[in-house]
Amino acid sequence: MPSNRALRFLGLTSVCFCIIIIVSVTLYGTDAFPQTVILWTPKFSKPSGPEVIGLEDNPDATGSGIHTHPLDQLLAEAKDSLEQNLRTQAFTLQEAATQYRRRRGRYPPPGFDAWYHFASSTGAVIVEKFWDQIYHDLEPFREVAPSTLRQQAAAFHVGISIREGKVSAKGNNTAGKTSIWMHMLQTLAQQEHVQMPDIDILLNVNDEPSLIVPWDDIETAMSYARKLKLPPQDVLRVFPEYKDGLPFNYTFQPEWLGPRLTHPASIMGPRPYWELVRSACPPGSPARVAPKFIDIWHPKGHTSEAHQAINMFPLSTPKDTIQGYIKNWTTATDPCNFPHLQGLHGAFVRPEAMSACVKLFPQFGAGKMGVNNDILLPGTGEWKSTNHNPHEMEGETIAWEQRQNKLFWRGPDTGGHSTKINWQRMHRHRFVSMLNGSQVALAEKTFASGNKTLEGQSPARNFRLPISNPYRLATQGKGRLGKWVKTWADVAFTEISCDVWSTSKLCPYNAAYFGSLLAPTSIEEQRQYKYAAIIDGNGGDDGGNFTQVLNNGIVALRATVFRNWYDSRLWPWVHFVPMDNTFMDVYGIMQYFIGTDHDGHDAEARRIAESARDWSRRVLRKEDMLIYTYRLLLEYARMMHDERERLGWVEDLLAENGK
């Protein structure tokens, strides 16, 4: 029987993979535990006087009683931030236009009124920040001549054309995800108020993003992105006729870089993907400063001791956190800040698809990292699940008290192409190990060994418990951490792939650690639990799993290096629980929520679950995907016109002037 891995190989198509990611060890402090005493008055945790006691005085930092815990602070701050943003909500077209001009420094695009009427007719929450990702994605393209963008979009063979409201696939090629995106756009075109601009859209139908343009080039591009506001009367208020201007016999082929491991020496050098990530990160960022660990990609696994997975695992809490807990989601998900991820995350260690492109062209896709330049659309899996089961979970959630007080996760070992020599670096393997009480107990045992090298090492050598106990785990060091983890973790692989011949479903080189494969799960099963983990798969399009978990009122613990269309409308610590990509904070998080001895914060967890459910039903609806897409298309259409700097919607200003 050929291994799963071999089958997976055969299934691989050539893929454009242009992403840049950077990780830096330097963001992890040497101070395992900051000395700061945080003065903060709990807002919605415990009653009575604000007697503030620093964690220094409170070694059992479970947040019980009146002691403050960093999560009390983070939860309160996040709630404030959400409330502050909601104050900018627009309830009229005029307000929406004002918010637009304030946040974007430009006029809204032509058709903005139709967009607003469509959005408001669905009852959408209209907060300009929700569309930030669109501007992040499109801004660099202002450097490229509109005629070039039009030709590239028209000539590429995979994509969608919109003309006079009619949506069709290029050359009738609806393979892969194209047909689902077609369906999404056709649905949009049929909505009341909607007037689709004429446009060509070039699609990335692969799982992984593909554009990863060097930082310097993007900076240059951004310098062209001037914010011009002409006098309103000089503004061109309707889109001129769209002409792709395709010269006879014009073809467009992006300049893909070759397969990663066989790429000949070039200016990039014999390349690991990390090389591309680094150059897409800002100068001076940890990823740029930290060296590239070439031996990580040695074909035979000849890795130095220092660069083994176990030794790259940080022993102190990440910087720019509050005592190790994430306070800024943008920073925490940006690989430029975490050079150790080059050896500890599958997307960098060995992505499945191995081609990349370092030159801008207008390509749309479903998931990307901050360093990628793909233009994000709502994911196809998400569209499919929301569209087919629009009310799937409504009224169906299981009462909080009846659920298991556990963290649940099931999934295959995707997220990178794992092999005999690299599986210890894979984030999914690490997660499953770290949530396996037996392995945690074995790691804990090493503290008693008297051998400093071994201290805290997991038996699989894929994670490490810092002896300094930076998260102040009440059970660590007493031989109770593993046991405690077993009481609340329900985490297992459903499938393991193998790059050697195997007669079982397991892999000979790691079967000792992942011996219990369990059946794939469904959302119905996940609903029986209070907590679910959301861990990166391939390429950032999780098929809608994250939004489904939110929609089902489950507390999502989420770690990722990717971005999605909804990121600007979700608040970490309000709607979900953010985790570091090493997962080193997972025990501290669970200690806060579940506790070690009836001292958890179940009410806070429940509040997150309920906020997630209610919020997702307001801002992650099928309609919200359409509203996002419609806004994106209008901006994109403006970008594609020669007169892009003159085009705008200024009706409200003209009416005012006319008064």
Ligand SMILES: *[C@@H]1O[C@H](CO)[C@@H](O)[C@H](O)[C@H]1NC(C)=O
């Ligand atoms: C696409 O399919 C439609 C309907 O089947 C057909 O009328 C049209 O000619 C086809 N277009 C191309 C470019 O093949």
Ligand SMILES: *[C@@H]1O[C@H](CO)[C@@H](O)[C@H](O)[C@H]1NC(C)=O
């Ligand atoms: C168009 O391109 C094809 C393929 O590159 C070439 O064979 C053909 O001669 C070209 N036609 C003209 C008229 O240039």
Ligand SMILES: *[C@@H]1O[C@H](CO)[C@@H](O)[C@H](O)[C@H]1NC(C)=O
């Ligand atoms: C998070 O960090 C980013 C990048 O450093 C910064 O621009 C942003 O303002 C920060 N967000 C918050 C809420 O502090």
Ligand SMILES: *[C@@H]1O[C@H](CO)[C@@H](O)[C@H](O)[C@H]1NC(C)=O
């Ligand atoms: C500690 O353990 C490591 C790994 O097994 C071994 O190489 C080393 O010799 C041990 N050191 C001592 C002092 O026993």
Ligand SMILES: *[C@@H]1O[C@H](CO)[C@@H](O)[C@H](O)[C@H]1NC(C)=O
């Ligand atoms: C947990 O780890 C042990 C080895 O310590 C292994 O036998 C078991 O199969 C693992 N469980 C899961 C669910 O992977």
Ligand SMILES: *[C@@H]1O[C@H](CO)[C@@H](O)[C@H](O)[C@H]1NC(C)=O
């Ligand atoms: C999404 O969930 C399904 C069902 O639980 C699972 O099979 C799949 O692997 C998940 N996808 C990702 C990317 O996590």
